[in-house]
Amino acid sequence: MIAKILVIDDEESIRFTFERFLGAAGYAVTTALNHADALARLTEGEYDVVFADIILEDGTGIDVLREIKALGLNCQVIMITGDPGFETAAESIRLGAFDYISKPVNQESLLHVTRTALKFKLVSEEKERYRANLEAIFRSVRDAIVTVDKEGVVVELNDAASYMCGFTRDDIGKRFDALFGNCSGRCREIIEQGIRTGEPRIVDRIECRPANRPARVISVRMYPLLDQQNMASGVVMSLRDDTQMAALESELKEHRKFHRIVGVSEPMQKVYSLIKALAGVQTTVLITGESGTGKELVAEALHLAGDRSHKPLVKVNCSAVPEELLESELFGHVKGAFTGAIRDYPGRLHRADGGTIFFDEIGDLSPKVQLKLLRVLEGKEFEQVGSSAPTKVDVRLIAATHRNLAERVSRGDLREDLYYRLKVVEIRLPPLRERRKDIPLLVEHFRNKFNALFKKNIEAVSSDVLSAFLEYHWPGNVREFEHTLEHAFVICSQNIVTFDHLPSDFMNAPKFEKQSSTRLRELDSQAILEALDKTAWNKAKAARLLGVDRVTLYRKIKKYNLTPVSFSL
Numbered sequence: 001m002i003a004k005i006l007v008i009d010d011e012e013s014i015r016f017t018f019e020r021f022l023g024a025a026g027y028a029v030t031t032a033l034n035h036a037d038a039l040a041r042l043t044e045g046e047y048d049v050v051f052a053d054i055i056l057e058d059g060t061g062i063d064v065l066r067e068i069k070a071l072g073l074n075c076q077v078i079m080i081t082g083d084p085g086f087e088t089a090a091e092s093i094r095l096g097a098f099d100y101i102s103k104p105v106n107q108e109s110l111l112h113v114t115r116t117a118l119k120f121k122l123v124s125e126e127k128e129r130y131r132a133n134l135e136a137i138f139r140s141v142r143d144a145i146v147t148v149d150k151e152g153v154v155v156e157l158n159d160a161a162s163y164m165c166g167f168t169r170d171d172i173g174k175r176f177d178a179l180f181g182n183c184s185g186r187c188r189e190i191i192e193q194g195i196r197t198g199e200p201r202i203v204d205r206i207e208c209r210p211a212n213r214p215a216r217v218i219s220v221r222m223y224p225l226l227d228q229q230n231m232a233s234g235v236v237m238s239l240r241d242d243t244q245m246a247a248l249e250s251e252l253k254e255h256r257k258f259h260r261i262v263g264v265s266e267p268m269q270k271v272y273s274l275i276k277a278l279a280g281v282q283t284t285v286l287i288t289g290e291s292g293t294g295k296e297l298v299a300e301a302l303h304l305a306g307d308r309s310h311k312p313l314v315k316v317n318c319s320a321v322p323e324e325l326l327e328s329e330l331f332g333h334v335k336g337a338f339t340g341a342i343r344d345y346p347g348r349l350h351r352a353d354g355g356t357i358f359f360d361e362i363g364d365l366s367p368k369v370q371l372k373l374l375r376v377l378e379g380k381e382f383e384q385v386g387s388s389a390p391t392k393v394d395v396r397l398i399a400a401t402h403r404n405l406a407e408r409v410s411r412g413d414l415r416e417d418l419y420y421r422l423k424v425v426e427i428r429l430p431p432l433r434e435r436r437k438d439i440p441l442l443v444e445h446f447r448n449k450f451n452a453l454f455k456k457n458i459e460a461v462s463s464d465v466l467s468a469f470l471e472y473h474w475p476g477n478v479r480e481f482e483h484t485l486e487h488a489f490v491i492c493s494q495n496i497v498t499f500d501h502l503p504s505d506f507m508n509a510p511k512f513e514k515q516s517s518t519r520l521r522e523l524d525s526q527a528i529l530e531a532l533d534k535t536a537w538n539k540a541k542a543a544r545l546l547g548v549d550r551v552t553l554y555r556k557i558k559k560y561n562l563t564p565v566s567f568s569l
């Protein structure tokens, strides 16, 4: 772009000389012959450099300079003076002129001062752009930023600092220690240390407790501000609000699911940790817990999380296989071992070679099988039925039981040595009633499962049903819970599961029977209908009127087959 230059001088010869020299150098030159003319030119157009004679017929070049500064025009002003020693030349520099040039004007020095002024203008514009960008960043970042000089005085702070710490722009110029008086003071210590040592410091995740504001988790970055001599002239501190991130992380740490096991409660988190710790080792694991607590799922997770996962997981339900068949089923047999053994059969232990064998209901093994299993655990070998040749296998054994094995040992039903071998490590699964926190999550899990299975679009269970689920003590644990929901999903043709869809086993369960006050048993259907009538079939209100809980009322309505229609008849 061609630089534009304005020359203001009342001497025509000077204007002519400037125009000639500068025009020849490729600049676009405009001239003005006095102060008034100069102001007209300056309001009409933009100039990169202005040459102004100090003495004009209707004023001074200093006045022009002042007006340029007052208007905030982006141009460099060079004074033309007949006498460089003259006081006004120095004065003009003080007022912001870039330089002065003396008459008579020499071409070389004119071009030199012009080029220098233009270069200076470019650099200043670059600097200004940089400053504006920095300021925009400073203002827009979500981190609070506070700069403090080495005397501890606040030099700058951004909007986020106002929002996060409650500072205002009026705090600029105050001592920082006064500002941090309202909080725990950790940031004050960090700034003090920064000023003292000139060393940067990063402190992650500290608790921030500003007065009258909610506590937060913040991370602090503090860097020294260095001057041109590389000396610390203060510090800049940025504060990031990590409250949400910390909350999310802790939520993520809380596993909602591990392999096929669903559960978010504390006891389940412990189970997940234990499975993870045991997955990679080859130790025998005994999984205990009431029936339906998910022991098989845990065995599966142990196998899948370990390095045998690409090898088979073979399951044996010891109570489901008839005793006389179990030995051959487990250890295999050779042809002719017994009547009907028409060919060699390798057995499940053999099939599990390299992988894992899971014995469900291990407490139900016959004494003979117990002994053979003990040998597998101790020497990793066994004989097939009808053979005396040992077979070697590399299997990891996981066993589960809902029985009290110690009791079976004391009764002589289970070998003590096998018992101790099995229970090297035990994973105890808590019953569902001890982890009710998992119930809403299990509702969601089974809702998705049964919606997909039955091609339905049930959106939720009613809040009453959920409350009943949370209260019930689930003797059959997750299996019973799953069956209850399965029943409800089969029956339900609306988009929400209510008491009407629950199986009678659940509705008639002792808990609810007990809860239904004896009064209700005395209440006949007429009394219930009266209460429903009075409350326009608002069951919650009717239940309150009758002095019973809602579940009981629902159960009675179902039992007597009461409907608003039957009422109106």
Ligand SMILES: Nc1ncnc2c1ncn2[C@@H]1O[C@H](COP(=O)(O)OP(=O)(O)OP(=O)(O)O)[C@@H](O)[C@H]1O
Pocket: 260, 261, 262, 263, 289, 290, 291, 292, 293, 294, 295, 296, 297, 298, 360, 400, 401, 402, 445, 478, 479, 482
């Ligand atoms: N935490 C859980 N998350 C999801 N499903 C579960 C969970 N626990 C159990 N189930 C489901 O409940 C049913 C019973 O689980 P599982 O067979 O693993 O229980 P179990 O403790 O081995 O029972 P049993 O002692 O009667 O053999 C299965 O359908 C299983 O998928």
